[in-house]
Amino acid sequence: MRSFRVVRDIELGLKNLRLHKLRSFLTMLGVVFGVASVIAMLAVGEGANQEALEQIRRLGSNVIILRSEKPVEETTAAQRASFMSVYGLTYEDESRIRETFSTVTRTVPARIMRQEGRSGARRMDLRVVGTTPDWFDLVDRPLLAGRVLKPRDMDLAAPVVVLSESVARRLLAADEATGQKLRIGPQVFEAIGVLEGAGGGGGDQRLDSDADIYIPLHVFRERFGEILVQRTTGARQVELVELHQIIVEVDHISNVEQTAAGIEAMLNRFHPRGGYAMDIPLALLRQAEATQRTFNIVLGSIAGISLLVGGIGIMNIMLASVTERTREIGVRRAIGARRHQIIRQFLIETIVLSSVGGLIGILIGISIPRLITRFADMPTIVTTFSLIMAAGISMTIGIVFGLYPAMRAANLDPIEALRHE
Amino acid sequence: MSSKPSPVIHLEDVHRTYVMGRESVHALAGVTLSFFAGDFWAIMGASGSGKSTLLNLLGCLDRPSSGQYLFEDEDVGSKDDDGLSELRLRRIGFIFQSFHLIPQLSVRENIELPLYYQGLPAQESARQAEALAERVGLQDRLSHRPTELSGGQQQRVAIARALANQPRVLLADEPTGNLDSQTSAQIMEFLAELNQQGVTIVMVTHEDDIAEYAHARLHMRDGLVDRLEQGHA
Numbered sequence: 001m002r003s004f005r006v007v008r009d010i011e012l013g014l015k016n017l018r019l020h021k022l023r024s025f026l027t028m029l030g031v032v033f034g035v036a037s038v039i040a041m042l043a044v045g046e047g048a049n050q051e052a053l054e055q056i057r058r059l060g061s062n063v064i065i066l067r068s069e070k071p072v073e074e075t076t077a078a079q080r081a082s083f084m085s086v087y088g089l090t091y092e093d094e095s096r097i098r099e100t101f102s103t104v105t106r107t108v109p110a111r112i113m114r115q116e117g118r119s120g121a122r123r124m125d126l127r128v129v130g131t132t133p134d135w136f137d138l139v140d141r142p143l144l145a146g147r148v149l150k151p152r153d154m155d156l157a158a159p160v161v162v163l164s165e166s167v168a169r170r171l172l173a174a175d176e177a178t179g180q181k182l183r184i185g186p187q188v189f190e191a192i193g194v195l196e197g198a199g200g201g202g203g204d205q206r207l208d209s210d211a212d213i214y215i216p217l218h219v220f221r222e223r224f225g226e227i228l229v230q231r232t233t234g235a236r237q238v239e240l241v242e243l244h245q246i247i248v249e250v251d252h253i254s255n256v257e258q259t260a261a262g263i264e265a266m267l268n269r270f271h272p273r274g275g276y277a278m279d280i281p282l283a284l285l286r287q288a289e290a291t292q293r294t295f296n297i298v299l300g301s302i303a304g305i306s307l308l309v310g311g312i313g314i315m316n317i318m319l320a321s322v323t324e325r326t327r328e329i330g331v332r333r334a335i336g337a338r339r340h341q342i343i344r345q346f347l348i349e350t351i352v353l354s355s356v357g358g359l360i361g362i363l364i365g366i367s368i369p370r371l372i373t374r375f376a377d378m379p380t381i382v383t384t385f386s387l388i389m390a391a392g393i394s395m396t397i398g399i400v401f402g403l404y405p406a407m408r409a410a411n412l413d414p415i416e417a418l419r420h421e
Numbered sequence: 422m423s424s425k426p427s428p429v430i431h432l433e434d435v436h437r438t439y440v441m442g443r444e445s446v447h448a449l450a451g452v453t454l455s456f457f458a459g460d461f462w463a464i465m466g467a468s469g470s471g472k473s474t475l476l477n478l479l480g481c482l483d484r485p486s487s488g489q490y491l492f493e494d495e496d497v498g499s500k501d502d503d504g505l506s507e508l509r510l511r512r513i514g515f516i517f518q519s520f521h522l523i524p525q526l527s528v529r530e531n532i533e534l535p536l537y538y539q540g541l542p543a544q545e546s547a548r549q550a551e552a553l554a555e556r557v558g559l560q561d562r563l564s565h566r567p568t569e570l571s572g573g574q575q576q577r578v579a580i581a582r583a584l585a586n587q588p589r590v591l592l593a594d595e596p597t598g599n600l601d602s603q604t605s606a607q608i609m610e611f612l613a614e615l616n617q618q619g620v621t622i623v624m625v626t627h628e629d630d631i632a633e634y635a636h637a638r639l640h641m642r643d644g645l646v647d648r649l650e651q652g653h654a
Contacts, residue, residue, distance in 0.1 A: 005540070008537070008543065015525060016525060019525050327521065328523050330521075331521045331522075331523060332523075332534070332538075333482075333506070333509075334480070334482060334509060334515050334521075335509065335510070335515070335534055335535050335538065335582070336506050336507070336508075336509040336510025336511070336513075336535060336538050336539075336586070337506065337510075337538050338502075338503050338506040338507075338538075339502060339503070339506075341538060414482050415477050415482050415483060418482075418517070418521065
């Protein structure tokens with residue numbers, strides 16, 4: 001019977017709210033917008049965060065990535081036009097790292113260049129990566145067809161290539177990519193495998209891209225040489241870079257930072273002019289998490305303020321409603337309603353108001369991220385947690401901001417209330 | 422007046438004093454009276470004589486400042502707010518000059534209100550509401566809103582609501598004050614009929630022809646019982 005009375009009370013609350021449809025609706029708006037913005041903002045934040053974390057996670061949190069980077073003082077236009085730039089990581093660096101640090105389990109060297117790929121009449125700009133089989137262990141991309149590079153390919157210096165999904169689709173345009181031949185610059189290679197796309201948008205921290213193809217490192221050196229000529233707008237860029245990238249795998253996460261510091265000290269000794277950069281996914285991960293925390297705090301404050309405003313709006317209207325219904329309250333009291341029953345009535349009304357507002361807010365809050373994903377192509381994730389939180393907050397607003405008006409109603413003197421016009 | 426062993430309502434030297442700023446207003450200045458089951462009283466007096474204060478007190482909407490008020494031998498003065506509510510809920514029925522129906526509720530829901538607060542199951546309370554509506558001749562108006570009814574019909578709904586808890590006493594505050602003379606007569610005849618069926622009625626009025634319907638009159642003056650007139654009708 002008790003629960004049945006609650007149903008009746010809620011019905012009464014709804015009835016009273018329907019009596020002033022526009023007013024109830026306007027009162028609700030504060031909560032609607034508050035709740036919707038909380039959910040939408042959290043969804044966008046969570047989506048961005050997940051994407052960033054996913055990319056960092058794919059690098060593995062127990063690796064250190066070293067990249068060759070042209071030293072700053074050499075990048076004047078005059079020098080770029082006339083001199084060959086010699087900088088960056090060397091083969092020696094790689095073996096030195098592997099042999100010096102006991103915490104380092106593997107190193108994966110890579111040479112990278114931009115080159116045009118051709119197959120029949122089709123052309124495509126490719127990112128050619130010359131590397132070793134270990135690459136495929138450290139960079140997590142599922143194999144769709146064929147196989148990846150194997151130590152035998154290295155020994156034989158075989159002209160074989162592993163393609164990214166989109167390269168296979170656009171350049172070879174065949175159902176079965178493996179076994180097909182394609183030209184990379186002047187050289188002919190045989191496709192042996194296809195990897196799933198790297199996914200998501202590009203970024204500086206990425207190890208791989210959708211335009212990647214992989215060939216054995218030896219083959220890269222033999223066929224394309226050590227000196228790379230890059231044609232950029234206006235100038236020819238001649239570079240001598242032995243290795244563009246070294247991925248260092250560390251035995252355990254807890255050793256990553258200490259090993260990174262050691263590598264940095266060592267490289268600084270051999271490369272006093274710089275010419276390399278170091279990325280530590282673990283550090284990026286921590287940084288991303290810290291950023292997310294800050295983001296959440298800012299978001300929470302904004303949401304809190306908007307919900308507070310919504311709650312004050314509700315309280316305002318409920319106070320007006322109590323004044324307006326003073327006589328009704330007097331009648332109910334005269335008939336025998338106790339104070340707590342009056343409190344209950346008004347509280348339920350406020351909770352119904354804020355909950356309906358919350359519900360509408362949740363629906364809008366779920367739709368907005370979908371629209372964002374569809375039209376702005378940004379990943380969004382609506383978490384169950386944010387929905388539960390939004391529902392809880394709107395109920396709480398009903399209770400907190402409804403209590404004072406309800407108590408005011410209950411504490412009216414019945415005689416005065418009956419006399420009220 | 423038939424003398425029964427114990428009265429429904431007994432007031433003994435009851436004072437009600439309002440403090441307004443530095444002044445005290447003695448709305449009731451020592452009232453002693455007894456109302457018995459089956460009585461039909463008219464309380465009369467000029468405005469400011471204390472008749473409204475007396476009715477509010479009798480209706481347990483208020484407590485005496487001093488003196489004793491016994492409702493069926495229970496001391497009203499010692500009860501807290503919930504205790505007074507309980508008395509009103511179970512044993513007192515109110516009707517008012519301006520009907521005081523709740524506009525957003527239907528006739529049925531208005532009549533059901535006391536039953537709702539008594540915690541009656543919905544089915545039972547609906548059944549009783551229908552019987553009550555029939556008793557006041559409004560069984561075909563159950564789903565109407567009060568505003569869709571005439572003044573006389575509204576007062577009938579209010580009477581049905583007041584009877585819902587089978588009150589020991591029905592308190593009426595100028596029940597015909599907002600009605601034309603013809604409707605007033607109908608309502609008063611209905612109240613007289615209820616009284617004949619055994620309902621105890623205490624009514625405040627300032628109109629002589631309305632007071633005619635009561636069996637006894639109590640005249641108030643300056644917060645005191647001025648005189649009693651017994652044995653009309």
